[in-house]
Amino acid sequence: MTSTGKAFIHENFMLQNKTAETLYHTYAKTLxxxxxxxHVPPQEIAENRQFNNISEIWLHGDHYKWRAMRAVGVExxxxxxxxxxxxxxxxxxxxVPYTMGNPLxxxxxxxxxxxxxIDELLSSETAxxxxxxxxxQLAAPERSVQGIIKESNVKVICTTDDPSDHLEAHQQxxxxxxxxxxxxxxxxxxxxxxASAPSFVPYLETLGAAAEVDIxxxxxxxxxxxxxxxxxxxxxxxxxxxxxxxxxxxDTTEKEAEAAFQKALNxxxxxxxxxxxxxxxxxxxxxxxxxxxxxxxxxxxGALRNNNSRMVEQVGPDSGxxxxxxxxxxxxxxRFLNELERTNELPKTILYTLNPIYNEVIATTIGNxxxxxxxxxxxxxxxxxxxxxxxxxxxxxxxxxxNGLLSLFVGxxxxxxSFLSYTRHEYFRRILCNRIGxxxxxxxxxADEKWLGKVVEDISYYNAKRYFAFPK
Numbered sequence: 001m002t003s004t005g006k007a008f009i010h011e012n013f014m015l016q017n018k019t020a021e022t023l024y025h026t027y028a029k030t031l032x033x034x035x036x037x038x039h040v041p042p043q044e045i046a047e048n049r050q051f052n053n054i055s056e057i058w059l060h061g062d063h064y065k066w067r068a069m070r071a072v073g074v075e076x077x078x079x080x081x082x083x084x085x086x087x088x089x090x091x092x093x094x095x096v097p098y099t100m101g102n103p104l105x106x107x108x109x110x111x112x113x114x115x116x117x118i119d120e121l122l123s124s125e126t127a128x129x130x131x132x133x134x135x136x137q138l139a140a141p142e143r144s145v146q147g148i149i150k151e152s153n154v155k156v157i158c159t160t161d162d163p164s165d166h167l168e169a170h171q172q173x174x175x176x177x178x179x180x181x182x183x184x185x186x187x188x189x190x191x192x193x194x195a196s197a198p199s200f201v202p203y204l205e206t207l208g209a210a211a212e213v214d215i216x217x218x219x220x221x222x223x224x225x226x227x228x229x230x231x232x233x234x235x236x237x238x239x240x241x242x243x244x245x246x247x248x249x250x251d252t253t254e255k256e257a258e259a260a261f262q263k264a265l266n267x268x269x270x271x272x273x274x275x276x277x278x279x280x281x282x283x284x285x286x287x288x289x290x291x292x293x294x295x296x297x298x299x300x301x302g303a304l305r306n307n308n309s310r311m312v313e314q315v316g317p318d319s320g321x322x323x324x325x326x327x328x329x330x331x332x333x334x335r336f337l338n339e340l341e342r343t344n345e346l347p348k349t350i351l352y353t354l355n356p357i358y359n360e361v362i363a364t365t366i367g368n369x370x371x372x373x374x375x376x377x378x379x380x381x382x383x384x385x386x387x388x389x390x391x392x393x394x395x396x397x398x399x400x401x402x403n404g405l406l407s408l409f410v411g412x413x414x415x416x417x418s419f420l421s422y423t424r425h426e427y428f429r430r431i432l433c434n435r436i437g438x439x440x441x442x443x444x445x446x447a448d449e450k451w452l453g454k455v456v457e458d459i460s461y462y463n464a465k466r467y468f469a470f471p472k
Contacts, residue, residue, distance in 0.1 A: 036468060045157070257277055303323075351380060
């Protein structure tokens with residue numbers, strides 16, 4: 001189904017000058033995708049899941065859309081509740097016209113265009129026809145998970161995995177060899193760091209069982225984490241990831257960290273300083289381990305999570321009740337990195353901030369710790385979560401260019417749970433080309449197409465390919 005008028009998503013969408021058009025269509029458009037950080041379920045790749053309708057692939061698990069639907073007054077039963085999938089889609093369709101100005105509006109129509117060839121704007125008037133058209137297309141074999149990955153030209157996917165995961169899905173994907181993309185795990189040990197959480201002690205039992213280690217001391221915990229990291233490395237893992245409100249760093253000793261760990265193990269209340277000592281010690285251990293393994297370490301900083309206690313109790317955590325934090329972290333971040341650098345044990349590192357007021361803190365911090373013969377060893381990560389908007393991505397790239405080297409940037413990731421989100425790479429590339437084009441058109445960058453094209457190609461694909469050095 002197509003529109004009779006000019007399509008909203010057209011070939012020069014977001015490209016506002018001739019330089020941008022040339023850079024995008026000649027250099028960026030056809031490059032493969034390396035999605036080095038996402039939350040798609042690897043089991044669905046292994047099973048090559050076929051979705052029954054667009055709600056399953058579009059609305060289940062998408063807290064971006066959930067927030068918008070709540071804002072326009074949609075009842076929770078049609079968001080995270082037990083409402084019928086078609087009813088949920090119709091409610092989303094009613095919501096979409098109100099999202100103009102939010103990237104959801106662009107993402108929605110990019111996905112409809114790229115995967116279903118639909119040019120109509122989604123609304124309550126077009127919803128029935130779009131529901132039927134997408135349902136029919138999703139039944140086709142090429143619209144399976146692996147079919148979508150192939151069509152999207154994705155070469156690498158890095159999922160987000162707990163250390164206790166046995167990675168059977170990754171093993172199945174590799175064994176069958178049918179998926180076009182190489183799918184690797186990424187090590188996310190967050191649950192081992194929040195010693196004050198009620199779930200901490202039960203989690204240690206799960207981790208210990210996976211590692212075949214009786215976790216009764218700090219050293220045994222570190223042994224278990226190292227065993228699991230080694231296992232992950234054998235399965236192709238080259239990245240770790242940590243989601244932290246702020247990066248802790250206080251002077252601590254093994255004895256102090258052990259004392260804090262034992263209090264947590266005995267389910268006693270830790271003081272904030274005790275937990276910070278524990279976290280500092282464990283994170284430094286992990287960072288040194290990552291360096292030994294040759295991994296890249298990622299820190300996603302600045303999320304204030306699960307703020308609406310009534311709704312979190314009703315529908316669970318990570319359901320769209322998160323926002324930006326404003327904790328200062330410049331000193332602790334620099335001290336943490338320096339503690340590793342002074343013994344030459346700092347791994348390649350990507351730093352993300354959810355609050356853009358700290359963009360320049362990170363952009364200037366990374367310059368303190370470059371070196372070792374590794375281009376762009378310490379990276380300022382792409383605009384993340386609330387910053388993967390047009391303005392957010394432009395600001396991140398501008399702040400990086402002002403204070404560092406944009407040309408070495410490893411580029412975009414989806415950070416998504418949806419297999420239709422690969423269009424975010426297209427969105428990013430269009431914004432990248434347009435921003436460079438603006439600089440060129442204003443005479444701030446030279447109109448050297450060959451060099452500019454290389455910069456665009458590198459940021460879109462080649463920098464990430466070289467930086468991560470995936471096994472395949």
